[in-house]
Amino acid sequence: MKGKALAKICLVLALVLGLSACATVPYTGRTQFVLMNPQQELSLGQQAAQQVRQESRVSTDPRYTNQVQRVGQRIAMAANQHDYPWSFTTIEDESLNAFALPGGKVFVNTGMVDFASSDAQLATVIAHEVAHVIARHGAERMSRVLVAQVGGAALAGAFNIQTPAGRQAFETAYGLATNVGVILPHSRSQELEADRIGLILMAKAGYNPSEAIDFWSRMMRAKDGPAPPPFLSTHPADEERLRAIRSLIPEAMRHYSP
């Protein structure tokens, strides 16, 4: 659905059902369809984060946790969304992976920290994940799943995350029902949007956005190794992505001061 048509539908829903079903993505200004409010999103994210922490090995090794905290907090500051209870957790796992849950719960594997050769490179992946959070991509995807699963009922205001339907939509949207920590891929357009916002956040936090080129180029080469990184099952690192990122650097540079 394109912006203008979507905005119209949102307005109609708001007037007829008293339901606020639209939000605007920061930095890109895109109108998006989201059925849940940030509070509901946050509570879902918190529950899921707890599940992730229980089912994985949380690292307490300061060589990793300090760097993840340092970079994460700087990106969170740049994101300027103080309502989100940001947390940056390091998971002891050699595989290359990082993901974020709604409401600002970000997880980074120790393998990803090793792979990123500097704070700026780690900032590339953390800023990308933070961008998914502030663009509310999870809530957006969940809203689509919900409409597909329960259709009109959700639009009639029956939506509640505590109901089995709400819970199921969340689990489907995040793939949590089958495999905790394995987040289903976002759409290509959400990925591009997260790249664009992520580069801006990186720059605002004082990291040179050009570092993202090296990060993604190396990620592309990692793909040909013996065990393809889990991160690449959700984030295609290909020429198309690199080209898109290159074209977004000038916009991000306007926000950069070292």
Ligand SMILES: [Zn+2]
């Ligand atoms: Zn992504």
